[in-house]
Structure formats: structure tokens, C-alpha cells
Amino acid sequence: MTDLSSAAIVGDIASDLPGAAEVFRRNGISFCCGGKHSLAEAAKKTGIAVEDLLTDLRALSAAAGRDAPEKTVPLIDHILSRYHQSHREELDWLIPLAQKVEAVHGDHDDAPLGLTDALISLRDDLESHMSKEEQILFPMMRQGGHPMIVHPIAVMRHEHDTTADMLRAVEHVTNGLRLPDGACRSWTKLYTGLSKLTNDLVTHIHLENTVLFPRFEVAN
Template sequence: MTGWTLTPDTTVGEIAERLPGSTEVFRRAGIGFCCGGGESLATACAHQARDLGAVMTELQTLLARAAHQPPAETDALIDHILIRFHDIHREELDWLIPLAQKVETVHGDHDEAPLGLTEALVALASGLDSHMQKEEQVLFPMMRAGGHPMIAHPIAAMRSEHDEVDQLLGNVRRITRDLTLPEGACRSWTALYTGLDKFATDLAAHVALEDNVLFARFQPA
């Protein structure tokens, strides 16, 4: 991202091409980035009655994340993953699950109630925790030791489990209509979907860091 500046006058198409994750921001905002990619960000936000400042904040967050280089040393990278992702995923699911149960109980008769969300989150938490324990107890110690002749096998298994976790998260998105709040949603419902959105973003970053950076260090090019 060196030498590139994001401004309200930058075209949507250029942002989509240069900034990973920006297309998801545009999708949520209803901003077209294919045929309408020639518009400036400011014009596109105005056409969709979107808050330019809010969209810029989301994109700047992505830009900062893209500019951040993961630790070069493997032990430090593993420590980063454990603290930044493993610990935080567990902490967040600990309060997201009871909050989902509360929303289902209180608003179960609402047409857009996320019925089945608690069960879906429990399944996600169980699958993700099992996956992370395998990394913590088996794969990461192997990596800290400098590798192992058979390390490709647990790496392949962890990559496969990443896909399984993504499917579990997809079920959460389906139940919540892609985390779309109904009009007049209460604070609990809003906090639930806001927390789930942050969790999903973190999980995607977690998986990408492992698949594309950490695991790649132990596999032939």
C-alpha cells in the first residue's frame, strides 16, 4: 500500500482493486464497484445516502490492517495469533452465546428473530475451540521446534477445518440474514449483531494469517 492514498475523491473501482476487504464494505453499503466503479467514493456514498465518514473509517481500518506486517519470527507470530485471535474468540463467544439466547427468548415472536442462532453459535464455538486446541497442543509446538517431516499432514487438516469453521459461520449469517438488523431493533439485538460482525471479521483475518503466512512457512513453494 506504500505510495497510495485513500481520499473521498478516490474512485470506488480503484479502492476495490487495491484494498482487500473493501468490496465487502461496499456490498454492505449498497455501493456498486463493478459498473459503477468510476464514481468517486464521496459521490457513491451520496448516491446511496451513506455516511461518507463512516465508510471512510471502515476503509481506513482495512488500510491500516493491510499495511501491518505480521511478526517475522515464527514464535512471535504464533504468540500473536494466540493472544490476538484464540483468546479473543473464546472471550467473545462467552458473551455472544448468552446474548443470542436472550434475543431469541425476548424477540422470538418477531418476524425477523434469529431463531436457532444460539444453537448455531454453540456449534461454532465447539468446532472452533476443538480446532484451536489442536493447533495449540500439536501443530504450534511442532512449528516452534522448527518443523517436522510429517508437518504437512496436520497443516492440511487445519486448512480443512478452516473450511468447516467457515461453514459453521455461514450458518450464523444465514440465520441472521447476513447480520441485518430489523427496523427498531433493541440495544441487545444491536449489540449482538455488532459483536458478531466484529467476530466474523476477526475470524477471517485469523484464518488468512494462518493459511497465507504461518502455514506457508512450513510448506514448499
């Protein structure tokens, strides 16, 4: 369960709670470079009432996961089709688009230099992670679990933390997905696509960490 108090760390909330990143972006709160600040510190720095932020974040927490199936096998199928497949398809076109934007606008002060490399690293990490789930973990879950299932689950949780770090790197090189004035269509399409990808990844991780995995950790 995500800690939603004034003492909670901004970076942790952005990584754990679906939709929180967009709330922070909208309010000018950094969760990559400034991600180690508490929510109260971040609110004070930006002149926002911390209770207003908490209200928005608690509403997101209440809504998280509502569109996902409750039963285990349909939930796994949902994760595979809604997230695994989508991540692969989107990274396939986001990476060459990032290359184009970096090449064309590399001399712009707000150019997302390093974004292509960050996305390639993210793609490679995700492919390895999702393949392990598809080939090892999810088949075990479909069969009702296994006495040793807590070990691959622990590995997946650790890899989720690595993914969160990679998302912070994307956030950093894109200046919080903030488009400069007069941004071209390609740059706009790139950041719109990245916003969806990053939000989907947080939701994907949230579903596994807080809904799917605990069912098997408790059982074992």
C-alpha cells in the same frame, strides 16, 4: 492468494479476504445464500459497478496482515492472544446474548432464530480446532518444523473451510447482520459483537492459510 477478478465467487472472497464481508454487507450483496454467484453477477444484480467493488477489495487485500508480526514465533504468539483468546472470550458472552434475543424477540419477523445453535456449533468446532493448534501444530512450528508437519497443516486447512461454512450459517440466520428498525440494545450489541467475531475469524484464517502455513509447507 484470493482471486480478485470479476469472475471470482462472492462466497470465496468473503471467506478468504479480511474485511470483504463488510464490503458486501454495505453494498447489499449476499455471500451466504447468494455466495455462489460471481462478483460480476452480484454487482449487476445490485446495480453496482464491478470495478468499484474490485477497487475496494484490492485495497483490503493490500492491507491484509499488516498489523501482524513478520517472524514466525511472534506471529504464533499474536494469533494466540489476538484471535484464540478473543474468540473464546467473545463467544462466552455472545451465546447467552443470542439466547436472550431469540427468547425475547422470537415472534419478530427478523428474529435470528437458530443463531444460538449456530454459535454453539461454531464454539465447539473452534475449541477443538484451536486446541489442536495449541497442543500439536504450534509447538512443532516453534521447534522449526517437522518432516510430517504437512499433515496436521492439511487438517487445519480443511477445518478452516468448515469454519467458513459455519460463518455463512450465522450470516444466513441473522439476515446479513441486518438490524431491524427500532432494534433494542441487546440485539444491537449482539450484531455488533458478531460483526467483530466474524471479521476476526476471517483475518485469523487468512493469516494462517496465507502467511504462517506456507512457510512450513515449502520447507517440507
